[in-house]
Amino acid sequence: MNRPTALLLILAALAAAGTLPAAEPTLGADYTVVFDHHAGIPMESGYIYSGAPSLARTSDGALLCSVPLNIRGKPRGAVKTLVFFRSDDGGASWKRLPAESDAVHGTLFSHGKALYFLGFGPYYKSDPRDSGLKIIRSNDDGQTWTAPVTLFQGPYVNPASSYVIRNGQFYWCMDDAGGSGWQKPGNTYVIAGDLSKDLLKPASWRISAPLPMPELPPSMSRPGKSGGAILEGNVVEVNGRLQLSWRYQIAERDSVGIGVICDLKDDGKTLDYRFRQFYALPGAQNQFNIVHDPVGGLYWMNATLPTRTQDQDPAFNAQLKKDKHYSGPAGKERRILALYCSFDALNWLPAGYIVVWPQVRQSSNYCGLLIDGDDLLVVARTSRAGLNQHDNDLTTFHRVRNFRERAAFLLPGKK
8 A cells, every 4th residue: 555545544534533644745743732732721702813923033042922812712711912921942932921912813023132013903893992013022932912002003914924024114015805704805005113122112112004905806706706804915025116915805815925015215215015917826825934044045825725716616615504514615725734935025936835734714824023043933814623724723833844955956067
């Protein structure tokens, strides 16, 4: 019996026995659990799932992971919407820190010896008087954090995603599509923070004018399926230019892999932010995160790949509708987490699979990325036995060892 056949039989037997393993062979199948939300936060009623985790290095060399929580009910004890975890052994084990915050859905970054978290909260559907972009700072490697400071008030949101630091400025982005229920393009924005100033002061930050996004041209989707939202962007620097890549969520995920590319120029006063074009982008119906590798020179991206969309496979669609642990149309499948690389952060080449789960109720997505020497570190919003593939039960850590070797054969040879 060959190895793939034996593997499939083993997976089938394990699934029938009620266990839910990750499939092999994948780059990050040997994962560790950062946080089990269901065990870690008992609920009196309702349930809890998480947003996109984020990773950063502390000044003493440990790993810090932020986990935003979506609480849909009543916990047995008081809990805030952002919790933190520390690993002193490279991600092999994690310890929850006592610090919590009301911020949610954002990204960690370090500057000097301080750690910052840029986030939104309590949640974009909460009282608008308390929504907006907020920042908190830790001067003791995540053990304690300052009270949140609102930088810009509004229905903004963005999960963990890439940012750029250059010329003493911190560039990131956000959108307000969440306020439209994910069905309208809405506006996107770029923000810039002056790293020479106190980042906890709103005066240290600038925001672009809102950039309304155009509707997807009707010819790029099926009739009646062209509505959608532009959200969850990344900022990267490509050959000295600032470029933004955005997720485009077409209605019901009827069409996938279509992203939005924008350009940014900064003269020190005005953030000149403009739409460039729609562009093919693997997994752009879901969150993706881009990281630039200064050693190898390439860009790396996680992407969630569905196996089917539309009504091409009626039997599969019927199976999904009957599955009480699956939510949404076929294009919302999230069990395959892939790794891509790129020379220009525009054209993406497959580099392998990080995680492939055997059941449609399972997923690993909404990732935070961090380069650690020869390895790529990934933290993921994972549903191993969650309510469904969206409402997860775990935050997991994956180490892709020697990740640059995945693209070595793609590099131009020397004469």
